[in-house]
Amino acid sequence: MTHLDIELQHLKAETIKMWTLVNLQLNKGKESLIKLDKDLAREVILSERRVNAYELKLDRDCENIFALFNPVAVDLRFVLAVLKINNNLERTGDIVEGIAKFVLNVDHTFDKQVLEITRVVEMYLATNNMMETVLEAFDKEDTSLARKVFQQDELVDEINVNANKIVADYIRSHPDNVEGALYLLSIIRKLERVGDQAKNMAEEIIFYIEAKVLKHRSKVEKSN
C-alpha cells in the first residue's frame, strides 16, 4: 500500500466517523421531535460543535493531501468528493440543529393529528434512510446503492409538496394551534433539504467512482 493509499484510507475513515455522527444527530432530532424531548434537543444542539470540528479537520486533511501528494485521476476525484461531502454533512448537521431548536422553542407538544396528516415522521424516517443508504454506498463504494437514494427522495419530495395545503387546511380548522403547525411546516422544509444533501452526496460518490457528473440531471438520467 502506498503512502497516499494510507492517507486516503484515513480520510475515508474520518469521513465515515463524521457521517455516523451526523446520522446519529438526525436520529436524535427525530426522537426529540416525536417525544418533544427538550433534553435530547439540547444534546443535539451541543453535539453540533463536534460536527463543526470534524468539518474543519476534514477540510485540513483534504488540503494536506492536495498539497503533499498531488492526487490525480480516481484519487483526485475521491478527495474532491470528500471535500464536498464534508460540506454536505456540515450543512445537514446545521439543519438538524435547526430542527432541535424548533423542538426547544415550541410551547406545547405537537398535536398528534397534525403530525399524522403532514406525514412528518414518515418523512423523517425516509431522510434517515437516505442518509444511511448513502453512507453505506460511500463505505462499500457501491454506486447502485448511491443511485437508490434518488428513488428514496421521491417520497420526501411528495410529502414536502403536499405539506403547504395540508398545513393551511389544518390551521383554518385549528386556529388555536397555528404556531405548532408552522413549526412543523418549517421542519418539513428542513427535512426536504436533508434529502437534497443526501442526493448531493450520492452524486459525489458516483462522480468519484464512475467519473460521471450527475449534477443538474433529471431523475431518470441519474438512475441509469
Added chain:
Amino acid sequence: MYKIESKNVDFFYGTSQALKNINIAIMQNTVTALIGPSGCGKSTYLRLFNRMNDLIGNTKLTGQILIDGEDIYAKGVNVDSLRKNVGMVFQKPNPFPKTIFENVAYGLRVNGVTDKKLIEERVETSIKQVVLWDEVKDKLKKSAFELSGGQQQRLCIARALAIQPSVILMDEPTSALDPISTSKVEELIYELKSKYTIVIVTHNMQQAGRVSDTTAFFYMGELIEYDNTKTIFTNPKIERTQNYITGRFG
C-alpha cells in the same frame, strides 16, 4: 493537417523491439508529453522525430513518421535540414565550451551563416525568447559554463531556437534543475507553444499536467493511452494508465 504523425511505427535495437506499432498524430503549436516508466520506449520514440537514433548502429524502423506531411525516413531526406527543423534539448544542460554568444551562434555558423549583423540579431532574439537576456547581456563573451544549471538549460533552448526550428524535442529538460529553474523552463514551454510544436519526455507527472495539451503513456514499447492531458489526469480510460499516474504501478 497534423504537424507530426506516426503511422504503425515499430523500432528495433538489433533484435530487441523497443517500440510496437505506435500511432500518434500531433497538432501544430501544441505540447505533447510522453510519460511512462524507464525503458518504456518514450525517449527512443522522441529521438525518432529528428533521426537521432540513426547514430546508433544496428537499428531498424518500420512504419512512417511524417512531419508536415513528409516522411522523414524516406530516401533522399536531408537529415541536416531535418535537424534544423526539429531542434532538441536534453536532460542535462550541455553548452559547448564556448562563450555564451558563440553557443547560440553555433548553429547558424555551422549552417553557413556569415552575416555578422544577422547572427547578432538572431542570438539576441533567441536569448530574449528564453527570458535569459537580462541575466547574460553583460557577459555574452564569458564562458557558458559560468552560468547556473538552470541558465545553461535555457541557453541550450536558445541555441535550439536560433536556427528557427518548427518542432522542439525535450528529453526530461528539467530533471537536473532546481524548482525555480524548472518553473522558468515550464513557463518558457508555455510561451514557446504559440510558435513551435513541442514534444517533451518527462518523469514528472505534475510537469506533464502543467505543461502539456496531450499526453501519451508508454509501457513496454507500447502506446497504452493517448488523450488530452486533462482526461489522462482526471479520468484515464485504461486502468494501466491510472495505476501509473497514481503511483500504483507494479
